[in-house]
Amino acid sequence: MGSSRERNPVKAAYVKAPYQFEVREAPLRPITEDEILLKISACGVCGTDMTTAASEAKDWQPFGHEIAGVVEKAGGRVSTVKPGDSVVLESGTFCRFCDNCRNGRVDLCNSGPSYWLKGPMGFSQYMIAPKEIAVPFSGISPEAATLVEPLGVAIDMVKTADIALGDEVLVVGVGPIGLMAVALARMQGAARVYAASHSRSAHRIELARRFGAEEIILSDREDYGAHRFSRGGVDRVLVTAPPAALPAAMQAARVGGIIAFIGIEYGPGGTVRFDANAFHFKKLQLRASFAAPALYFPLALRLLEAGRIDGDSLISHRFSIQDIAKGFAQLRDQKDQAAKGVMVSS
Numbered sequence: 001m002g003s004s005r006e007r008n009p010v011k012a013a014y015v016k017a018p019y020q021f022e023v024r025e026a027p028l029r030p031i032t033e034d035e036i037l038l039k040i041s042a043c044g045v046c047g048t049d050m051t052t053a054a055s056e057a058k059d060w061q062p063f064g065h066e067i068a069g070v071v072e073k074a075g076g077r078v079s080t081v082k083p084g085d086s087v088v089l090e091s092g093t094f095c096r097f098c099d100n101c102r103n104g105r106v107d108l109c110n111s112g113p114s115y116w117l118k119g120p121m122g123f124s125q126y127m128i129a130p131k132e133i134a135v136p137f138s139g140i141s142p143e144a145a146t147l148v149e150p151l152g153v154a155i156d157m158v159k160t161a162d163i164a165l166g167d168e169v170l171v172v173g174v175g176p177i178g179l180m181a182v183a184l185a186r187m188q189g190a191a192r193v194y195a196a197s198h199s200r201s202a203h204r205i206e207l208a209r210r211f212g213a214e215e216i217i218l219s220d221r222e223d224y225g226a227h228r229f230s231r232g233g234v235d236r237v238l239v240t241a242p243p244a245a246l247p248a249a250m251q252a253a254r255v256g257g258i259i260a261f262i263g264i265e266y267g268p269g270g271t272v273r274f275d276a277n278a279f280h281f282k283k284l285q286l287r288a289s290f291a292a293p294a295l296y297f298p299l300a301l302r303l304l305e306a307g308r309i310d311g312d313s314l315i316s317h318r319f320s321i322q323d324i325a326k327g328f329a330q331l332r333d334q335k336d337q338a339a340k341g342v343m344v345s346s
Helices: 049-055 148-161 176-187 202-213 242-251 276-281 295-307 321-333
Strands: 009-017 021-024 035-044 066-074 085-090 126-130 134-135 168-172 194-197 213-216 236-240 253-261 285-288 315-319 340-344
Touching: 009 049, 009 321, 035 085, 035 276, 049 321, 066 126, 066 148, 085 148, 126 236, 134 285, 134 295, 148 236, 148 253, 148 285, 148 295, 168 176, 176 194, 176 202, 176 340, 194 202, 202 213, 236 242, 242 253, 242 276, 315 321, 321 340
Parallel strands: 168 194, 168 236, 194 213, 236 253, 253 285, 315 340
Antiparallel strands: 009 021, 035 066, 035 126, 035 340, 066 085, 085 134
């Protein structure tokens, strides 16, 4: 038998493009022996959520995957967390049983247990999650804990770029992932970090400087590919922007440079053209960073807990589930003031 909370409906937000939101009373089934019932404390707004709201949600669907909460109930076979624990949820995990997993490449498998589109997700009061993805945390606010998932994305990108001691690095795009990548690049030993940003993002530019960028290139006023870098180009480029940013990123890279890329765009914008001869003769490498399954949560938590990443400074907008439409509208329309939006439970 499930608890009364499992049998009663909960408030959950649903989205449908373009920018339509409903807060519904949604039922929750009883949890299985391998699941937890999570009371949501906070859920961050990802750029993917904005894209989903703008164009990708063809029908009503639950959403939200940067999730922090408190375990309310745990199934009988759950041993890693218990009721009362504060946890963050990995957005995806590996299965452990496929050839990639058994060969030690869990980073190539995203077929493990998941909560996606199986009921209320992060923008809700409660949700059900498999035990494998719940990671305990302490020492930081729930709002800051929602940054663990995007920080894991930034860590994956920085590892993909293989930044070495003394490298000069360009970060293209200063959303939350790009901002955290600036700080991570400095931790990796980068001698100098540049950041490329649209001039209207005044708040994000200020944060980029605070996180360790020595020079800001205003990408709407200057072609950052042709920027006069101190060494004629940079050793590593971290692209947290749509694919259209790639040709300039390749131009900015010096001989032997590595470009790590996490940008996504659907439709015609997903295709780009670049000078393959220049790519060849400069001996460049283009490396895709795709942080699915979600990895590095313990490391991300340590960096947040130690203050190496100032999570709270990234949060610019807070809203309740009832005000989710207003919160998304502010993030869409106030780009000069926005960094990270978070739904906070009342």
